[in-house]
Amino acid sequence: KLQLKHGSHRVGKRTDAVMAKWRGYGLGQFIHWGLYAIPGGEWNGKQYNGAAEWIRSWNGIPKSTYDSLIYKFNPVNFNAEEWAATAKQMGAKYVTITTKHHDGFCLWPSKYTNYTVANSPWKKDIMKPLIDAYDKQGIDVILYFSVMDWNHPGWRYDIKTKEDSIAFEGFKQFTRNQLLELLTLYPTAKGLWFDGTWDKSWVKQAAFADELETEMRKLRPGLIIGSRFRADENGKRHFDSNGVLMGDYEQGWERKIPNKIEDVHGNDWDCVMTVPENQWGYNKAWKGHIKTTNELLEMTAKCVSLGGNFVLNFGPQGDGAIRKEEKQLAAQIGDWMKTNNEAIYNCEYAGLEKQDWGYFTKKTGSDKLYMIVFNVPVSGALKVKLPANTSIGKSYLLAQPAQLLNTEEISGTEYFIHLKNTAAGKPFVVVLEPNAKKGSGNTYDKAKT
Ligand SMILES: C[C@@H]1N[C@@H](C(=O)NCc2ccccc2)[C@H](O)[C@@H]1O
Numbered sequence: 001k002l003q004l005k006h007g008s009h010r011v012g013k014r015t016d017a018v019m020a021k022w023r024g025y026g027l028g029q030f031i032h033w034g035l036y037a038i039p040g041g042e043w044n045g046k047q048y049n050g051a052a053e054w055i056r057s058w059n060g061i062p063k064s065t066y067d068s069l070i071y072k073f074n075p076v077n078f079n080a081e082e083w084a085a086t087a088k089q090m091g092a093k094y095v096t097i098t099t100k101h102h103d104g105f106c107l108w109p110s111k112y113t114n115y116t117v118a119n120s121p122w123k124k125d126i127m128k129p130l131i132d133a134y135d136k137q138g139i140d141v142i143l144y145f146s147v148m149d150w151n152h153p154g155w156r157y158d159i160k161t162k163e164d165s166i167a168f169e170g171f172k173q174f175t176r177n178q179l180l181e182l183l184t185l186y187p188t189a190k191g192l193w194f195d196g197t198w199d200k201s202w203v204k205q206a207a208f209a210d211e212l213e214t215e216m217r218k219l220r221p222g223l224i225i226g227s228r229f230r231a232d233e234n235g236k237r238h239f240d241s242n243g244v245l246m247g248d249y250e251q252g253w254e255r256k257i258p259n260k261i262e263d264v265h266g267n268d269w270d271c272v273m274t275v276p277e278n279q280w281g282y283n284k285a286w287k288g289h290i291k292t293t294n295e296l297l298e299m300t301a302k303c304v305s306l307g308g309n310f311v312l313n314f315g316p317q318g319d320g321a322i323r324k325e326e327k328q329l330a331a332q333i334g335d336w337m338k339t340n341n342e343a344i345y346n347c348e349y350a351g352l353e354k355q356d357w358g359y360f361t362k363k364t365g366s367d368k369l370y371m372i373v374f375n376v377p378v379s380g381a382l383k384v385k386l387p388a389n390t391s392i393g394k395s396y397l398l399a400q401p402a403q404l405l406n407t408e409e410i411s412g413t414e415y416f417i418h419l420k421n422t423a424a425g426k427p428f429v430v431v432l433e434p435n436a437k438k439g440s441g442n443t444y445d446k447a448k449t
Pocket residue numbers: 032051053054195198254272280
């Protein structure tokens with residue numbers, strides 16, 4: 001074990017109530033909104049092939065021309081209550097909102113730069129009405145903040161010269177000032193979701209970032225900060241040089257989902273996901289595969305079954321309206337969540353062997369198990385393997401609790417749950433109420449091979 005000054009300061013999950021609430025969210029909403037939503041992935045009639053929120057990095061546009069988009073920021077259809085209502089309808093328990101993306105444009109009137117909403121035709125703070133609207137819906141707010149800031153003159157990708165290090169020192173103070181400003185202006189925010197922390201310049205700031213993280217946690221006790229914020233003194237990110245997770249949860253699952261429980265190393269984690277293949281900011285074209293409601297429900301179930309949260313991204317248009325496709329997804333996901341959210345909220349990894357029909361979740365603090373079924377077998381029989389000395393008390397469809405399902409014991413710990421109707425046509429939940437098994441346990445001897 002290496003002695004680290006700026007490695008992780010905690011081994012294992014946080015045990016406080018704020019993090020326990022975060023652990024139980026299950027489903028969240030991500031909002032990517034800023035100047036990039038105005039071009040929406042297109043410039044002078046040409047489509048940008050990358051992610052729309054990265055269009056400034058396209059050599060098809062002079063940087064100063066992009067930066068002048070600030071004078072076009074006037075989202076006349078922006079309605080914070082509507083955004084929060086969409087999240088509520090979907091069943092999201094938290095929202096992560098971009099305060100400042102890589103382009104450096106601030107959705108709050110920061111006093112440390114002119115590149116903010118205050119100097120746009122809109123003039124007004126965007127963050128406050130959003131945070132108030134989500135708070136009113138009982139949806140917790142996490143603030144997304146990009147350390148990399150293409151607009152700030154002090155930003156550097158690496159520090160090679162004396163000039164670089166002088167400029168970057170100024171940038172570090174600017175970053176600290178903005179973060180303390182955000183925590184002071186928006187005290188109800190539960191955490192910070194950091195991004196843009198992969199370049200060498202920032203990775204070399206282990207001591208500064210460590211001290212800043214400590215300062216933020218002191219200013220806002222309970223603050224939730226993920227593994228992407230800072231590197232240790234050896235430049236190790238997400239996991240320090242001893243392999244211990246940095247921060248409070250693993251933030252590496254961007255547009256990907258772990259496959260098995262070993263992949264999450266006993267840590268808390270969230271998965272952040274785009275509806276198209278890779279578009280976070282609004283993109284007019286929305287080319288390629290657009291994920292369906294069933295795909296997104298399956299991703300949600302898979303994340304919760306492996307102890308994580310699924311955070312679905314919305315990219316509002318430049319005028320502030322949410323596009324109809326995203327509104328439809330929110331409504332359809334919400335429809336399913338209305339009936340089935342008991343299997344998602346405050347649930348965790350069940351510790352059972354994955355079966356082909358779908359995903360197990362377990363209610364935290366209880367033995368109640370949920371089977372979230374996506375693939376009904378032709379037999380109509382769902383296989384379940386329980387730990388030794390437990391059996392199935394009763395099982396029923398979450399949507400029809402009065403109708404008990406026929407449970408057949410196959411061997412000591414294996415059962416078939418026989419479905420009455422095998423043509424559900426959409427995902428559904430079976431509830432298992434296990435009970436401790438009396439007597440010897442296994443019904444049959446193991447075969448000798
Ligand atoms: C949450 C997303 N992160 C930004 C991004 O640039 N991701 C690219 C990336 C993904 C994974 C590791 C490093 C960099 C995207 O623009 C979104 O903001």
